[in-house]
Every structure is written in structure tokens, then in C-alpha cells.
Amino acid sequence: MSWTRAPLEELASAIDYGITASANFSEGEAKFLRITDIQDNSVDWAKVPYCDAPPKKLANAMLADGDIVFARTGATTGKSFLLKATPKNAVFASYLIRVRPTAKIDSGYLAHFFNTDDYWGQIRAKAQGAAQEGVNASKLASLEIPLPPLDEQKRIAAILDKADQLRQKRRQAIALLESLTQSIFLEMFGDPIGNPNGFEAVELDGLVDRKRGISYGIVQRGGEFSGGIQVLRIGDILDGEVRIDGLVRTDPQIASKFQRTRLLGGELVISIRGTVGRCAIVPETLTNANVSREIAVIPSLERERNEFHLALLRTESAQRRLRDDVKGVAQSGINLEDLRKLPIIRPPLDMVEKFLHICSKLSSQRSRVKLFDELGEKTFSSLQHRAFSGQL
Structure with a gap:
């Protein structure tokens, strides 16, 4: 039609x-x-x-x-x-x-x-x-x-609304598993900023590769460059993970000027401008990609503790600490120096390993739920395409 x-x-x-x-x-x-x-x-x-x-x-x-x-x-x-x-x-x-x-x-x-x-x-x-x-x-x-007739518009909206409600329920299940990770972290280690258990603590800057340091990425990446270097932006970080489907690409010559943020896989990344505090671990599939200026790369020396550090950064107290460091109005963000000073607790290794073991089990459950979510997304996309091409 x-x-x-x-x-x-x-x-x-x-x-x-x-x-x-x-x-x-x-x-x-x-x-x-x-x-x-x-x-x-x-x-x-x-x-x-x-x-x-x-x-x-x-x-x-x-x-x-x-x-x-x-x-x-x-x-x-x-x-x-x-x-x-x-x-x-x-x-x-x-x-x-x-x-x-x-x-x-x-x-x-x-x-x-x-x-x-x-x-x-x-x-x-x-x-x-x-x-x-x-x-x-x-x-x-x-x-x-x-522009179909108004009655048809309302019918399409009603059908897609119902389908979207199912999508939201699947995402709520994923969010519940995410919140469970946070609850377990707090139960085992307490507030990582207040540190009521008196764990040893170091500044974030003390845990990174000194040759690279904590840096932000490409300032002006230009327009989309077919076949160029993938660039990770704030919108690509969601629910503690990197979404690779919508990555943009930039001219390799532009990316070459930002070698300190060239990704090797396994780094932590965190948004430092606009929506401050989104963080994730970079998957190995993004080796040689780069990041936008709104994102800081944290090249950790302790990759075996990455999941622990990610959970710490996602706690409400750590997020609140980051928000408290935000400066500016129109283009708000946090300075790298403030990020480098973020305190990181250092619980005993056996406690961390126990937490990581639990995280591994929860990750397997999340993967199964996300598989159903991906199948549901494909179904929704198909329904959406049919709706706006007059095939419903």
C-alpha cells in the first residue's frame, strides 16, 4: 500500500x-x-x-x-x-x-x-x-x-504500543538481574565511597597503565567515513555494556591523532560529558576502535578485576560522587583530574574472587534473557516495518 x-x-x-x-x-x-x-x-x-x-x-x-x-x-x-x-x-x-x-x-x-x-x-x-x-x-x-488516514494511524500506534510493552517487560527482567549484581556488591563490600569496612583504597589513577593514562577521545571526528575507524559514543554504552550495532566510523587519519584512546579490548570506558557515569568494559571485538571526546578510557592494569571495578563504578554512591564533580551548564562534564582521584576500594582477593564467581553465573543468566530479547527485537522490527509500509 x-x-x-x-x-x-x-x-x-x-x-x-x-x-x-x-x-x-x-x-x-x-x-x-x-x-x-x-x-x-x-x-x-x-x-x-x-x-x-x-x-x-x-x-x-x-x-x-x-x-x-x-x-x-x-x-x-x-x-x-x-x-x-x-x-x-x-x-x-x-x-x-x-x-x-x-x-x-x-x-x-x-x-x-x-x-x-x-x-x-x-x-x-x-x-x-x-x-x-x-x-x-x-x-x-x-x-x-x-501519512495514512488518521484512523489507520491510531490503529498502527495501538498495535505497536502493545508490542512495545512486551519489549519493556523483557528489559525489566534484564534490569532486575543488573540490580541483583549491585545488591550483591553492596552486601559484600558496602558503600565503596564511604568504605564502612575500612578496606584499603587507592585513587583510580593508581590502577591504570601509566603509558596511556586516563584520557578522553576524538574531539571532532567529522562525518561518517565508510570503512573507517569505529568510534564509541555515549549512546553506545547502555546497562553496563557496549552496544556495537550502531557504531559510527571516522577517517583513520583523524583517529591516528588519538593513539592514547585507541582501544585494545578489555579497557574500562566511562562517559564524562553530558550523560555522566555510563560505563562498560570494552569487548575484544573493538580492538583498534576509538572513542569520542565525551568518553574517557581507563586502561586498567588489573583486567582480572574489571567486573569488580565496573560494578563499583555503577553503584549509586560512585555515580553520585561523579555527579558531584560535574562542572558547567550548557556542556556539563567532569574533569579528568577529578576522575583520576576517584577512590577505589581494595578488598581481600578471596572476597573479590567470590564476587566475580557470582557475577559469572549472573552473566550467564543475563545472556539467556538477552537472547530472547534479541529475538523479540527482530520480531518488533519486522512488525514496525510492516506497519509503516501499509502491510498490517
């Missing part, structure tokens, strides 16, 4: 930028939604900061149910989020673009379209060529949207 297509600007009453303001976590005139507050297609409004701005600016940026916001720059360029159960007096930051759909299109249908290969192909084409990937409001407005 062939549907007409229309530019997004004909289907939206507003495609606009948010406001520039300082985030305040204690008080303010309105909740201040930022790119970093949108995680795994959800927002924990209790953790979203406040902001103050002139009344007219606040009124123009006020969010409502059915609005869709987009990340317009950085590693998450093109990621979108459909507003539901929006709190009163919530506005959005300038690094987001808001689309407010008209009655011509169902917001749920449009939100699902913004996850299709069709959409991402258009976004990548429009984002290329800039020193830092991004899309502006005019580029977003020119996106071509397939």
Missing part, C-alpha cells in the same frame, strides 16, 4: 527550541527537561531539576502531553521522546527541539515513526557534514512523514 508523504512542518503547529537557563536541583519556577534526563525512553521527573526564566520564555517553552522532544546535537542526535503524564509547569532546554503535532497526525503514530529505519536514514543524511553532528529545527521540519 502506498501512502502520501508530507513534510513534518505541515503536520506540526510548532517546531521550536527550548530555553537556555541554569539547572537548580532545589527550587525554581518550572521543571527543566534536558537531554540527559531522558534515559531508556523514560523520564524520572522527580530527578529533573528546576529553572528560572522570564515568564514569557517559560510560557513559550511549556510542555504538554503529546509533545515530542528531540536531541538536536551530540551523540544522541535524533533521539526522541513522547511526553505523557507531563507535570504542570515543565519546560525544555535549548539542546532539545519540540514538535507539537496538529490534529492531522496522531502523536503516538508519529512517535513510533521516529524510531524507524526510514526516519534514522533521513536524520543521518541531514546530520552529516557538521563538525559535531546535529540537526536544527529547519532540517527537522523537512522530514518526510508517511
